[in-house]
Amino acid sequence: MKRRKFIQASGLGLLSITSASQVWSALEGVDKTTLASAELLADLDALCDLMIPDTDTLGAKSVGVAPWLIIASEHELEGANSSTLTNFLNVLSPSGSFAEVPQSDQIKRLSEVDAQAFKEYSDSEIATLWRTVKALILTGYYSSKVGASEELRYKLIPGHLLPEVDITQDESANRAWSSDWMAGKL
């Protein structure tokens, strides 16, 4: 369990455990003094991969959401705090690293938790934590360049308003706008 706790580590240490470009891209402009353990990142990668896998576009693990989750939780996005990620992983996988659990068991376990959180609307600790972690992963992914502009559509300057696009006539139009800012806030 100790391995999951945040550690003060050097940038070099972090670089050794995941893609440098992903990490430094995610960390650009923020405090880099608090970095994460390899196990924590591996567990978060596993969660990201289960939730938003690679398909015809890259998924959450591949675009480097995991290190951003640490920044986001430390800065209390989505109601998280610096303990949210480790607390969740501790109750999700009390016997050890979630990443080391066979994938079929990972899916089964996380599906159970997801059902508790979003079908039963349980207020159990794990359901509450998962709602927060899931929100963080979604934000990390769909606000990434791939998630926003390849998986979804992103247009900063539409330049026009088409109020009535018939998406049955144009399948490419049946893809959500990540840049629909108002809809994103509601």
Next chain:
Amino acid sequence: MNQTQNTDFDAIVVGSGITGGWAAKELTERGLKVLLLERGPMIEHGSGYKTEFKAPWELPYRGEGDQKQWKQDAFIQSKNFQLDEWNRHHFVNDKEHPYQTTADNGFKWLRSYQLGGRSLTWGRQCYRWGDGDFKANQQDGHGVDWPIRYKDVSPWYDRVESFIGVSGAAENLEQLPDGQFQKPMALFPPETALRQKLQTHYPERCLTIGRTANMTEAKSGRSPCQYRDICSRGCSFGAYFSTQSSTLPAAKATGNLTLMTDALVDKVRYDESAGRITGVDVINTSDRSRKHYTAKIVFLCAGSVNSVGLLLRSRSDAFPNGLANRNDVLGRYFMDHANSMGAVAVIPGFEKYYYEGNRPTGIVIPRFRNLSSASGDGTDFTRGYSYQGGAYRPTWTRGKRMAGLGQDFKNELRKPGTWMFALTVFAESLPRASNRITLSNKTDQYGVPQVNIDFSHGENEHAALRDAEKEARKMMDLLGGHVVMSSNQPGPGGMSIHEMGGARMGRDPRTSTLNGFNQVHDISNLFVTDGAAMASSACQNPSLTYMALTARAANYAADQLLNGSI
């Protein structure tokens, strides 16, 4: 003009927001030398909008902002759902700009201190008041009678709309008069359907596109709207009205404007022997130095709370309770619309439609209650309410509330969500003496007394919201909608960001602060033309009326000054 006065400027305008910009424009265009004072920093049009073109992946917190930091310095501003990482710097630091409230769940004062003030961040909705709004106080006895009527303001509405650019549709409604509109933005299919259903089932109700200061046609070096809906970052296209895009360039073009930022006005100086204002005391917020500037006339356009606060702290032997406050009216009758979420519904039947482009306005359903008389159609409240909102298709953020994992979940979120329809409510806020701005015994970092805001919504507002919720649900039923959320509970005061009153207009100097030209009753060279002047609140967004009243007052003041009457 009275040539015996030797002053630094002809006019001083305090505040550079929506009304300050208008005062500066009108006064300079009349040939007056004007000092425009803004307490906040300079933000240049275009180059000052530093986050305007940033993508979410270019921001550390992907647009959501540093929530931990916000708990320290945006604990009030973050109540505004509009606040995000792109526009955070366009709202005040709550830690640096404290104020006091009386109630536990006190007034949320949402503010922007910078050149342009809240004109950079406003909702841009532009609605005329109807003649009934100006008569309401006289008819039901709440508040004092307005000294003006619609006909007095109408030509000034024309002038403002024509200059700033307002898009909207003419509907021939007495309670929401038509104006000088550019072509309207389009309705979405569920909105068109509801408009048609209302015509059949509730002919007194009209759904129309929001009238907004987002242009659909180019004018005066400004481009039409690009349908980004990120206005609060600042708009280099100049497509929505702000001081920077619109009134400030006009004022500068006259060569008569002196603009000073980082300049907090501490006091307005009154000369008892002359019975007039001589100028203002200014604190340079960068180096804390102080300076006095003189002028023949002074316009207060700092926003309702700050203009009232400035008057309250401008005490003198002649006005020991605050400038223009011999009658204990100053600070009282403060208002803000009671705002609630009438209904949010899932709307079936329009799945084949989506949209491209972000419309920077919603719909409005103007007031339909109590139009024939003060409480004439069987309601248990006086005055009325209006709805704003609109239809939309949720994007990926709906995943935060959905079960699901893996490829199926990802594929589901790739598509737009089911159409939703939201109807928010603005209920008229009645003027009450107990809703009041006073001075606190605490001071801010400049040694200036903080304001205390004592505000609560009354039973009339609650009754209006109860009716509004019921009617919103009925209207969603017309579309076969499934209501997923509705409420009749108002948010705390301030959440509508429609602060009004505190230095109200009136006919009688004993019961009001300003006359019908926004002029302090017994100080002829002092004008207050922001929301503080309002004697009632109506139930539509007030900024257009502030602008019209400001333009009217500025031209009146210029006339008076030029003919030697002031």
